[in-house]
Amino acid sequence: xxxxxxxxxxxxxxxxxxxxxxxxxxxxxxxxxxxxxxxxxxxxxxxxxxxxxxxxxxxxxxxxxxxxxxxxxxxxxxxxxxxxxxxxxxxxxxxxxxxxxxxxxxxxxxxxxxxxxxxxxxxxxxxxxxxxxxxxxxxxxxxxxxxxxxxxxxxxxxxxxxxxxxxxxxxxxxx
Amino acid sequence: xxxxxxxxxxxxxxxxxxxxxxxxxxxxxxxxxxxxxxxxxxxxxxxxxxxxxxxxxxxxxxxxxxxxxxxxxxxxxxxxxxxxxxxxxxxxxxxxxxxxxxxxxxxxxxxxxxxxxxxxxxxxxxxxxxxxxxxxxxxxxxxxxxxxxxxxxxxxxxxxxxxxxxxxxxxxxxx
DNA sequence: GCACATGTAAAGTGACCGTTTTACACTGCG
DNA sequence: CGCAGTGTAAAACGGTCACTTTACATGTGC
Numbered sequence: 001x002x003x004x005x006x007x008x009x010x011x012x013x014x015x016x017x018x019x020x021x022x023x024x025x026x027x028x029x030x031x032x033x034x035x036x037x038x039x040x041x042x043x044x045x046x047x048x049x050x051x052x053x054x055x056x057x058x059x060x061x062x063x064x065x066x067x068x069x070x071x072x073x074x075x076x077x078x079x080x081x082x083x084x085x086x087x088x089x090x091x092x093x094x095x096x097x098x099x100x101x102x103x104x105x106x107x108x109x110x111x112x113x114x115x116x117x118x119x120x121x122x123x124x125x126x127x128x129x130x131x132x133x134x135x136x137x138x139x140x141x142x143x144x145x146x147x148x149x150x151x152x153x154x155x156x157x158x159x160x161x162x163x164x165x166x167x168x169x170x171x172x173x174x175x
Numbered sequence: 176x177x178x179x180x181x182x183x184x185x186x187x188x189x190x191x192x193x194x195x196x197x198x199x200x201x202x203x204x205x206x207x208x209x210x211x212x213x214x215x216x217x218x219x220x221x222x223x224x225x226x227x228x229x230x231x232x233x234x235x236x237x238x239x240x241x242x243x244x245x246x247x248x249x250x251x252x253x254x255x256x257x258x259x260x261x262x263x264x265x266x267x268x269x270x271x272x273x274x275x276x277x278x279x280x281x282x283x284x285x286x287x288x289x290x291x292x293x294x295x296x297x298x299x300x301x302x303x304x305x306x307x308x309x310x311x312x313x314x315x316x317x318x319x320x321x322x323x324x325x326x327x328x329x330x331x332x333x334x335x336x337x338x339x340x341x342x343x344x345x346x347x348x349x350x
Numbered sequence: 351g352c353a354c355a356t357g358t359a360a361a362g363t364g365a366c367c368g369t370t371t372t373a374c375a376c377t378g379c380g
Numbered sequence: 381c382g383c384a385g386t387g388t389a390a391a392a393c394g395g396t397c398a399c400t401t402t403a404c405a406t407g408t409g410c
Contacts, residue, residue: 021196145320
């Protein structure tokens with residue numbers, strides 16, 4: 001496997017499991033099986049590594065969530081949470097741990113949320129046949145809520161979010 | 176002002192602004208204007224301080240959110256987020272930064288979420304005249320979602336959550 | 351008036367932080 | 381053949397980490 005890929009996958013796991021600040025470079029190099037010199041050649045510094053991990057995760061997450069119905073959207077979230085463990089949104093966690101002070105990380109977070117919003121906009125159009133900002137924002141809230149509530153209420157809470165989104169879409173359809 | 180109160184208030188601010196791991200004990204003692212010896216006498220160690228901060232915040236948050244209508248609940252959240260700055264749920268952030276491995280912190284988080292759930296259960300009864308787990312869980316999802324989405328979409332998103340909760344309550348009322 | 355609790359200031363503990371450096375091995379290409 | 385590129389291992393960098401210790405100043409109550 002490619003060195004950079006191995007590094008990013010290892011880092012994503014360790015960051016998600018133990019937190020960003022708490023995960024030292026030694027554990028990262030050891031986990032990826034590379035020297036620290038190589039790590040710094042590839043990602044510059046720790047914040048660069050965090051940003052790279054987030055951007056790669058965004059690509060992977062988006063690929064999974066690229067659906068065009070409310071059902072499929074929350075179904076994808078359910079699968080994601082079931083196989084990745086639910087510890088809240090990694091983008092918001094990175095942003096929070098760094099106090100919002102690292103531009104590359106803040107931008108990765110904002111970009112990810114914006115991309116999610118565009119996907120939901122498309123789903124709304126597919127569901128009710130027209131744009132509806134209020135509905136889209138509500139679905140994003142339910143999606144965000146499920147992502148975080150799953151950490152303490154379990155993945156089953158995604159089903160509740162899916163049904164609530166469905167009901168709101170139904171109301172929007174007849175409005 | 177009481178030393179312990181001053182310490183907890185300072186710590187809450189610094190933890191919220193910069194993250195838990197990133198906030199060193201020096202900055203805490205300096206911020207609170209106390210010696211490190213006194214700090215350790217009062218809270219034992221850093222995890223003890225974090226747990227104490229969370230438990231105090233739970234008390235304060237709950238006092239603000241102790242309402243009995245959907246409108247008032249989200250109104251309270253809006254006020255809270257407007258005056259405290261929205262960086263996501265501090266309980267989930269602490270839990271995530273410590274990898275869920277610190278019992279006192281994990282318990283503080285779970286207790287806080289459980290208390291929130293009980294409040295929402297009471298609100299549901301007040302709103303529709305009977306218990307409704309599905310509605311309560313949906314409202315908790317919207318509340319959680321608004322808390323986190325406010326970090327990147329601004330406090331205005333709380334209004335959207337409030338309206339969505341209202342609609343779902345309306346549906347539950349006629350069901 | 352003396353013990354005691356509670357506070358301060360400041361130095362010291364060893365461990366670990368992110369990052370750089372030094373020295374060396376392997377590979378593929380002109 | 382030689383050399384640039386890419387990797388390793390391991391030590392060193394100065395700094396900061398959470399936490400403890402030492403030494404000293406208070407005020408309070410018996």
